[in-house]
Amino acid sequence: MESAAWLGRRVLMADGTGTLTPDAPELQAAWPQSSEQKPGCGFPAIKLLGLLDLATGMIVHLTVMRLRVQDFSQLAGPHAALRGGDVLLADRGFCSFWHLAMLAARAVDAVFRMHQRQIVDFTPGRACGGGSGQPRSRFIRRLGHEDQIVEWQRPLARPASWMTPAQFAATPAALRVRELRYRITAKGYRTRVVTVATTLLDATRYPKHEIARLYGLRWEIETDFRHLKTTLRMEHLKCQSVDGVLRELMIYVLVYNLVRAAMTAAAARQRVADANRVSFIDALRWLCVRLAAGPDRTPAAAEPPTLIVNRPRAGRWCPRVKKKRMKEFDLMTKPKPRADYAEPQPAAEDRS
Numbered sequence: 583m584e585s586a587a588w589l590g591r592r593v594l595m596a597d598g599t600g601t602l603t604p605d606a607p608e609l610q611a612a613w614p615q616s617s618e619q620k621p622g623c624g625f626p627a628i629k630l631l632g633l634l635d636l637a638t639g640m641i642v643h644l645t646v647m648r649l650r651v652q653d654f655s656q657l658a659g660p661h662a663a664l665r666g667g668d669v670l671l672a673d674r675g676f677c678s679f680w681h682l683a684m685l686a687a688r689a690v691d692a693v694f695r696m697h698q699r700q701i702v703d704f705t706p707g708r709a710c711g712g713g714s715g716q717p718r719s720r721f722i723r724r725l726g727h728e729d730q731i732v733e734w735q736r737p738l739a740r741p742a743s744w745m746t747p748a749q750f751a752a753t754p755a756a757l758r759v760r761e762l763r764y765r766i767t768a769k770g771y772r773t774r775v776v777t778v779a780t781t782l783l784d785a786t787r788y789p790k791h792e793i794a795r796l797y798g799l800r801w802e803i804e805t806d807f808r809h810l811k812t813t814l815r816m817e818h819l820k821c822q823s824v825d826g827v828l829r830e831l832m833i834y835v836l837v838y839n840l841v842r843a844a845m846t847a848a849a850a851r852q853r854v855a856d857a858n859r860v861s862f863i864d865a866l867r868w869l870c871v872r873l874a875a876g877p878d879r880t881p882a883a884a885e886p887p888t889l890i891v892n893r894p895r896a897g898r899w900c901p902r903v904k905k906k907r908m909k910e911f912d913l914m915t916k917p918k919p920r921a922d923y924a925e926p927q928p929a930a931e932d933r934s
Contacts, residue, residue: 588669588796589788591691593636595803596660596672598653601628601811601831606822613648622917625818628827632807633660636671636799638857639806640842641835646828654681655744664690669782671800674698677779679734680741683753686781693797696777702761704728719759725785728763758783764794802858809862810838841865847886854891861890 587593602625603609615624631645631653643663645656653675664670666689677694685692696702701717710720719732734757740750763777778797782788811817814834821830842857844865849857868887 587637589792591667591669592665593669593671593796593799594642594664595634595636595800596670596676597632597803597807598675599630599632599807599811600649601630601816602626602818603628603827604820604822608823609827612824616649620915620917623914628819628831630831631656631660632803633663634803634806636802638842638846639802639809640839640846641810644831644835646831652744654678654741657681657684661685661688661690664688666690669693669796671796673800679736679757680745680753682734682759682779682781683736683757686754686757687752691781693778693780693782693793695797696761696779700779702763702777704730704761704763719761720756722758725760725762726790729760729785729790730762731758731760731783733757734759757781760785762790762793764790805858809841810834813863813866814838841869844869844887845889848889849891851886852888852891856894859892859894861892864890 603613605622605625609626613626613628615626627649629647629649629651631647632641633643634641643660645659647656661684664685669691670676670685671693672695674695674697676692677697677700682692682694701715703717706724708721709716710718717732719734722731722733724730736753736755736757740747758781760780760783761777762780763775765775776794776797778793780788780793782793814837816831816834819827819830821827841862842865845860845862846857848865849855849860852860854860865887868889872887
């Protein structure tokens with residue numbers, strides 16, 4: 583970002599990720615593996631819901647849950663970490679009337695990509711009512727080209743899996759939402775048209791291009807998760823008990839935040855506005871060397887480090903592809919005691 587805060591607001595990013603644990607009976611009971619894998623052929627999978635600070639990349643809150651648990655049933659923890667005046671940035675999986683209403687009750691604004699089931703129509707004088715192909719929202723005011731304020735009506739059915747009757751009764755009957763759409767013309771991007779739902783209704787203070795730029799920064803959380811899982815090697819945990827796994831996850835979060843703190847301190851010392859430009863791996867290496875050297879009480883040791891700063895990479899394309907090739911082995915489809923896997927054949931003797 584250009585500064586530590588977006589238009590004077592603290593921005594937090596929310597998204598989900600996952601990790602695997604050893605195939606121990608206790609862990610299979612706590613976090614069952616995916617139903618798409620046969621018993622004995624997979625690993626227990628943990629679903630994680632993270633809340634990260636956009637400016638520093640630090641993890642503010644991390645929720646641990648089982649697969650196929652509804653994210654909305656686990657929002658109490660992340661919402662408790664939000665403060666009035668914050669902006670929550672997330673993808674379409676978090677976009678619903680219920681979530682926007684819950685955030686509005688906490689004086690927290692939202693910038694979400696529109697859910698694929700929500701019908702959006704920017705035609706002036708459009709019809710409404712929720713008929714076939716019609717939006718369920720009521721048009722209020724046009725702010726510009728493909729930029730409007732509408733009123734979302736509360737759904738009639740209560741999500742019984744995670745919302746109590748008291749929460750349903752406290753939810754407002756209607757909520758004003760700003761809908762806007764922008765297009766991506768840069769080469770390499772899979773998505774060309776993005777529709778955003780936000781509660782930032784003031785088009786003067788929050789112009790359309792600024793909201794589009796902010797949502798474009800949502801990809802930072804994917805980079806942050808990559809540092810946590812790939813660089814710090816959290817993709818597969820090692821502890822074989824529930825308590826051990828939870829402690830291991832917290833250690834990873836502490837180490838990750840410590841690296842991010844070093845990056846933020848280095849950015850302030852080197853007068854870099856965006857702490858995310860500081861090299862994560864360089865900060866990690868500096869911390870390893872610093873901790874291995876032991877305590878140093880000299881004034882120089884208390885100063886922030888001077889780290890590598892990456893050049894600005896505006897519009898960077900990050901395709902979801904793998905460069906490293908998989909090894910040519912078959913996937914396990916049967917447990918090893920019942921398997922009849924062919925033994926690898928020795929290489930033919932060179933008789934030349």
